Amino acid sequence: MxxxxxxxxxxxxxxxxxxxxxxxxxxxxxxxxxxxxxxxxxxxxxxxxxxxxxxxxxxxxxxxxxxxxxxxxxxxxxxxxxxxxxxxxSSKSEWALDKAAEDARLEETLKLYAGKPIDVLAKDPGAVAIGRTIFADNCAACHGSTGLGAKGFPNLTDKAWYWGGSPDRVLETILKGRNAVMPAWGTVLTAQGGPLAVDDVVAYVQSLSKPGHVEDAAAQRGKAMFGTLCIACHGPDGKGNPMLGARDLTTAHWLYGGSKEALHKTIAEGRNGIMPAWEPRLGETRVRLVGAYVWTLSKHDDAAPPEAAP
Structure with missing residues (x-):
C-alpha cells in the first residue's frame, strides 16, 4: 500500500x-x-x-x-x-474479483475429485497432473522436485512410511501433519551403562538392519539397554510403530543417516521432525490430489499411470 x-x-x-x-x-x-x-x-x-x-x-x-x-x-x-x-x-478490488473468478473455476474442476481415495485418484492422469503441480508448488522445497527427499525429509519414492503407507494414513499425514519426536537418550544411557552406552546401542541398532546379523559384544550390551528403553516405541524386535511414527529399524532407510556418527547424534541428542498440516492451506480436495501424486511415486503393487512419471 x-x-x-x-x-x-x-x-x-x-x-x-x-x-x-x-x-x-x-x-x-x-x-x-x-x-x-x-x-x-x-x-x-x-x-x-x-x-x-x-x-x-x-x-x-x-x-x-x-x-x-x-x-x-x-x-x-x-x-x-x-x-x-x-x-x-482499486487494484486490490480488481485482484479480488479476478481471484474470485479463478477460485470459482478451480472449484468446478476440483468437484470431479472431491472425496475420492488417493489410490483411486492415482489412476486418473488428470488428477495426477494437478497433484504434481500442487506438489511442485508446496512440497518440493522439502521433499525435492522428484520426491527423493533429503536429510531429515522422507524419501517418498521408497516403501518406508513412518506413519503408515495405506492410502488413508498417507492422506491423514498430509491433511493433519505429523510431529515426530525422538527423545534425547544420551544422559539416561550414560547413567545406566557408562560412557560407551550410546555406542553400544548404536551397534545393536546397526546390526538390526543387516540380514543374518551377528551381535558382537557391544551390540549385545546395546540390546539389553534397547530392551529397557527403546522397545516402548520401536518394539521388542525393532519393527517400529506407525501409530507413533517410530521407524522400522530393521530396514536400511535412515532419515538422518545410518552412519555411526549420525545414529550416535540421533540417539544421544534426539530428533524433532515436523510435517505441517496442509489442509488449512490447500483444502481437502487439493490434499487428496497431491496425495494421489505421492501415491504414484511410492513403490507398491498398483502401477502408476505413465503420465505420473516425474
Whole structure:
C-alpha cells in the first residue's frame, strides 16, 4: 500500500507534468513578434529542401488538449495511491474479483475429485497432473522436485512410511501433519551403562538392519539397554510403530543417516521432525490430489499411470 507521502509525491509530479504540457502547447501555438515568416527560415539543404516555420495543424493541437483533459479525468476517476477516485476502483478490488473468478473455476474442476481415495485418484492422469503441480508448488522445497527427499525429509519414492503407507494414513499425514519426536537418550544411557552406552546401542541398532546379523559384544550390551528403553516405541524386535511414527529399524532407510556418527547424534541428542498440516492451506480436495501424486511415486503393487512419471 502506497503511503500518504508517496501519494502526494506522485500527485504533485503528475500535476506539474500536465501543467508543463499545457504551457508548452500554449506557448507554441501562436506566432510571436519577430518570428520568421512561415516560408522563410533560411534553413535550406541541397538547394531545394527548405525548412518552414509553419505552426502545427489545429486538429493536432486539439488532440493534445483532449489528451490532457483525458489524463485529468482519468486521475479523478481512478485516483492515485491512497486517494480513491470517483469510480471507487482499486487494484486490490480488481485482484479480488479476478481471484474470485479463478477460485470459482478451480472449484468446478476440483468437484470431479472431491472425496475420492488417493489410490483411486492415482489412476486418473488428470488428477495426477494437478497433484504434481500442487506438489511442485508446496512440497518440493522439502521433499525435492522428484520426491527423493533429503536429510531429515522422507524419501517418498521408497516403501518406508513412518506413519503408515495405506492410502488413508498417507492422506491423514498430509491433511493433519505429523510431529515426530525422538527423545534425547544420551544422559539416561550414560547413567545406566557408562560412557560407551550410546555406542553400544548404536551397534545393536546397526546390526538390526543387516540380514543374518551377528551381535558382537557391544551390540549385545546395546540390546539389553534397547530392551529397557527403546522397545516402548520401536518394539521388542525393532519393527517400529506407525501409530507413533517410530521407524522400522530393521530396514536400511535412515532419515538422518545410518552412519555411526549420525545414529550416535540421533540417539544421544534426539530428533524433532515436523510435517505441517496442509489442509488449512490447500483444502481437502487439493490434499487428496497431491496425495494421489505421492501415491504414484511410492513403490507398491498398483502401477502408476505413465503420465505420473516425474
Amino acid at each position: 502506497m503511503t500518504s507521502g508517496w501519494t502526494w509525491y506522485v500527485v504533485i509530479l503528475v500535476a506539474l507534468n500536465i501543467a508543463g504540457c499545457f504551457w508548452l502547447l500554449m506557448a507554441n501555438v501562436k506566432r510571436r513578434p519577430g518570428d520568421p515568416a512561415p516560408e522563410d527560415t533560411s534553413h535550406v539543404w541541397d538547394g531545394d529542401i527548405t525548412e518552414y516555420n509553419k505552426p502545427l495543424p489545429r486538429w493536432w493541437i486539439n488532440l493534445f488538449y483532449i489528451t490532457i483533459v483525458f489524463g485529468i479525468g482519468y486521475l479523478f476517476w481512478y485516483g492515485v495511491g491512497r486517494m480513491h477516485g470517483f469510480g471507487h476502483w
